[in-house]
Amino acid sequence: MTVAAPRRNQWRLVRELFDDVPWSRTSFAMSVLCSVLASFSAVALMGIAGWLINRAAEQPPVMHLTAATVLVRACGLGRGAFRYVERLFSHDLALRLQSVLRLRTYDALAHTTLLSRRRGDLLVRIVSDVEAIMDVVVRVLLPFASAGIVVMATTIIIATMSVPIAAGLFLSALAAGVAVPLLARTASRAADRALIPTRGELAGIVAEINDAATDLAAYEDTSRIRALQEVDEQLRRAEERAAAVRGFAAAAQVVAAGVAVLWSLGFGIAQVEAGTLSRVELAVVVLTPLALHEVLTTLTQAAQTGTRAAAALDRVGQILDAPPLGQGDAVAGSPSEDPGISVTDASIGWSPDEPVRTGVDVHVAPGEWVALTGPSGCGKTTLAATIMGLIPSLGGHVEVRGTVGYLAQDAHVFNTSIRENVQIGDRDATDDQILDALSRAGLATPAGVLDRIVGEEGSMLSGGEARRLAIARLLVGGRQTWILDEPTEHLDTETAAALLNDLRELTADAPVLVITHDPAVMQIASRQIALDATPAGE
Numbered sequence: 260m261t262v263a264a265p266r267r268n269q270w271r272l273v274r275e276l277f278d279d280v281p282w283s284r285t286s287f288a289m290s291v292l293c294s295v296l297a298s299f300s301a302v303a304l305m306g307i308a309g310w311l312i313n314r315a316a317e318q319p320p321v322m323h324l325t326a327a328t329v330l331v332r333a334c335g336l337g338r339g340a341f342r343y344v345e346r347l348f349s350h351d352l353a354l355r356l357q358s359v360l361r362l363r364t365y366d367a368l369a370h371t372t373l374l375s376r377r378r379g380d381l382l383v384r385i386v387s388d389v390e391a392i393m394d395v396v397v398r399v400l401l402p403f404a405s406a407g408i409v410v411m412a413t414t415i416i417i418a419t420m421s422v423p424i425a426a427g428l429f430l431s432a433l434a435a436g437v438a439v440p441l442l443a444r445t446a447s448r449a450a451d452r453a454l455i456p457t458r459g460e461l462a463g464i465v466a467e468i469n470d471a472a473t474d475l476a477a478y479e480d481t482s483r484i485r486a487l488q489e490v491d492e493q494l495r496r497a498e499e500r501a502a503a504v505r506g507f508a509a510a511a512q513v514v515a516a517g518v519a520v521l522w523s524l525g526f527g528i529a530q531v532e533a534g535t536l537s538r539v540e541l542a543v544v545v546l547t548p549l550a551l552h553e554v555l556t557t558l559t560q561a562a563q564t565g566t567r568a569a570a571a572l573d574r575v576g577q578i579l580d581a582p583p584l585g586q587g588d589a590v591a592g593s594p595s596e597d598p599g600i601s602v603t604d605a606s607i608g609w610s611p612d613e614p615v616r617t618g619v620d621v622h623v624a625p626g627e628w629v630a631l632t633g634p635s636g637c638g639k640t641t642l643a644a645t646i647m648g649l650i651p652s653l654g655g656h657v658e659v660r661g662t663v664g665y666l667a668q669d670a671h672v673f674n675t676s677i678r679e680n681v682q683i684g685d686r687d688a689t690d691d692q693i694l695d696a697l698s699r700a701g702l703a704t705p706a707g708v709l710d711r712i713v714g715e716e717g718s719m720l721s722g723g724e725a726r727r728l729a730i731a732r733l734l735v736g737g738r739q740t741w742i743l744d745e746p747t748e749h750l751d752t753e754t755a756a757a758l759l760n761d762l763r764e765l766t767a768d769a770p771v772l773v774i775t776h777d778p779a780v781m782q783i784a785s786r787q788i789a790l791d792a793t794p795a796g797e
Contacts, residue, residue, distance in 0.1 A: 269572035272579075273395055276356045286352040287396070293345035294405035295412075297338050298554045302413055304334035305550035309542040317539075349401055353393040360575065361389050367579045382466070383459040384574050391571035399565040402557050406436055413551050417544055421536055423526045424544045431519035431548065435512040436555040440562035443508040450500040451566040455574060457497060461490045501563055508559040516552035523548055598661025598739035599624050599770045600646055605655030607638060607645045614653050615641045621788055623740075623770040628763070630781045631774045633790030639774045642790075643742050646772070661770075664738025668745035670729035672717030677728065678709040684732030696735035700727045701761045723754040727761075734765070741766050743773045747780060759783060 277283045311327040364385050410432045418425035444451075464487045468475065475483060523544045530536035536544075602621040608614035615638040623629045631639050644650050647663055664684075673680055681693045688696075690709060697708070702724060717725040726746065733741065746762060747755035756779065762771075763783060773780055781787055 269395075269569045269576065272360075272572055272576055273392070276359055276392065279359050280352070280355050283352055283356065286348050287400070290345050290349040290352065290396075290401055291404045291408070293341045293348060294401055295408045297341035297345055298405055298409045299412060300334040300338040300341060302409060302547060302550040302554065304331060304338065306543045306547045307331050307334060309546040310539055313539045313542040345401075349397050350393075353396040356392050356396065357390060360392050361385065364389055364575060364578055367581060383462045384578060387458065388455065388571035388574045391568040391575070394564050394568040395572070399561050399568060402561045406554055406558060409554055410436060410551065413547065417547060420540045420544055421526060421530055424523045424530075427522035427526065428519050428544075428548055428551065431515045431522070432551060432555060435515035435552055436558050439508050439511045439515070440558045443504045443559045444562040444566055447501045447504040447563055448566055450497040450504075451563050452570045453497050454494065454501070454567055455570040457490060457494045459574070461487070461494060464490060505559055505563065509556065512552060512556055512559070516548060519548035519552065520545060593662065595661040595739065597625070600660075600740060600772060601656070601658040602642070602646065602652075603656040605645070605657050606653040607641050607650075608653055609641065609650060611653055616790065617654070619655070619790075621646075621772065623772050625770050626768055627785045628766070628771045628773060628783065630784035630787045631772055631790065632776065632781065632787055637790040639790060640744065643744060643772070643774060646742065659740065661739030662737065663740045663742060664733035664736060666726075666729055666733060666741065666743045666746060668748045670726070670732075672713055672720065672725050672728060674715045675712065676709060677711050677713060680713060680728055681731045681735055684734070684736035684738075688735045692735055693731070696731040697728075699734050699765060700731040701757070702727045702731065721754075722750050723758060726750070726758060730762070730765070739769060741769055741771045743771060743775075745775055745777070746773065747775070747777045755779065 277287075307327055307330050311324060311331060314327065315324055368385070410429065414425050414429045414432070417428055464483060468483050468487065471483070474480075527536055527541040527544050531538055531541050600621060600623040602619055605619045606614045606617040607619055608616070619638075619642060621629065621631070621642065631642065633639055641650075643665070645652050645657060646659055647665055648659070673683075677697070678690070678693055681696060682688050684696075685692070693709060702708075711719075713719050713725075713728070717728070720728065743762070747759060750758065755777070759779065773784060775781065
């Protein structure tokens with residue numbers, strides 16, 4: 260899905276979220292502190308244990324080993340305890356940031372036309388891509404910040420025993436914790452960035468296949484399956500490349516750890532012989548690099564995760580930065596004693612630079628059924644969106660009197676109860692009001708009907724029942740002006756006729772604009788307005 264929007268820098272987005280979430284920086288600081296203590300406990304455990312074993316071999320008085328014994332136990336327990344607390348702080352922060360970002364994304368979608376784009380890709384953006392903010396906090400920023408502090412602290416402590424060994428340890432840590440992750444990130448950048456949009460494309464194709472499964476099977480059309488396999492192969496190759504890079508990076512980090520141990524051993528033996536380093540300290544400076552480099556092993560994956568998270572947040576940023584169109588509210592106007600629609604010499608379109616039509620005149624008075632006809636693409640739905648306030652008119656005059664209800668030909672039915680589906684029209688509607696709306700819409704209302712689950716996209720309902728359920732939403736909301744978009748589409752003749760009769764009765768005193776290709780609808784309309792296929796400006 261290509262969204263025409265300026266690119267939002269992902270780090271600016273992260274900073275904005277930190278500004279919006281109370282105590283976010285404090286929570287992150289606590290996460291880093293606990294992560295440092297957990298990692299440093301692991302490093303200290305190795306060093307102190309090495310000191311304790313070598314000192315014990317010299318058979319000193321037992322009391323001389325007590326402090327070291329206590330520290331070993333404290334580090335062993337502290338490593339798990341601090342890691343647990345770090346997880347509490349970091350995940351709590353990440354989930355709060357994710358909640359704020361998801362709400363902002365939903366709000367942005369409500370004010371744009373992006374909902375008309377490919378649903379599979381859009382679903383990935385608002386679910387998986389939004390979750391990338393958790394990866395940024397937990398799997399990118401936190402590991403690098405923690406590892407940096409632990410490396411500095413360990414280097415300073417080792418420097419009190421041997422400056423050359425500390426320098427070698429620091430250089431090996433830079434190689435394993437900075438150079439290797441950066442090189443790995445560069446090597447797999449293209450693959451990592453491709454993973455996110457490829458997953459969106461995969462989801463889009465899966466959604467298309469799911470929607471058209473019956474037709475594809477009936478016509479034995481395998482083109483979409485082949486497209487799915489091609490995208491899946493692209494995804495597999497990108498994952499393989501990223502995994503191969505991680506493998507080489509892990510090997511390089513092992514080499515860096517080995518070099519650090521050999522460096523420490525070589526300089527340590529020389530210093531022991533020179534009398535500037537004790538034998539017990541030699542064990543500490545040789546074993547410590549092993550534990551320190553273990554802390555650095557996750558940084559390569561963190562660097563790759565950072566690339567993927569940046570790509571995901573870029574896609575979320577495209578939604579957040581998409582220019583708002585109109586009011587973003589499908590219910591235009593306010594209650595009126597004289598409801599109606601007046602469109603005079605209007606220019607309509609989704610882009611100010613490319614109007615779909617100009618000079619549009621549509622007037623609908625109470626009690627009128629005005630049929631809006633014309634070939635596909637001539638601007639009927641664009642006019643309806645303009646009347647409802649989804650997009651602004653590009654010129655002329657558009658006046659809507661009274662609250663407007665819109666009956667889409669593909670009005671979405673959610674996989675929940677009938678009650679909750681009808682309450683979309685009025686969230687505060689009581690059961691009695693819902694039952695009355697259902698009855699007026701022509702749906703049977705036996706006991707317990709409100710709790711009936713209607714299935715995914717109304718799969719437990721017939722086409723006529725789903726359309727009547729959508730009508731009940733408008734009735735419960737008390738809409739005064741109606742816009743009907745292909746109300747009889749995909750219905751059999753008998754069902755369509757019954758629906759039209761009921762709609763005509765329900766809207767006897769209301770102004771109704773009907774978008775239709777159905778001759779039966781045109782026949783009962785008060786009058787027709789035909790839009791030709793001539794583009795604006797011709």
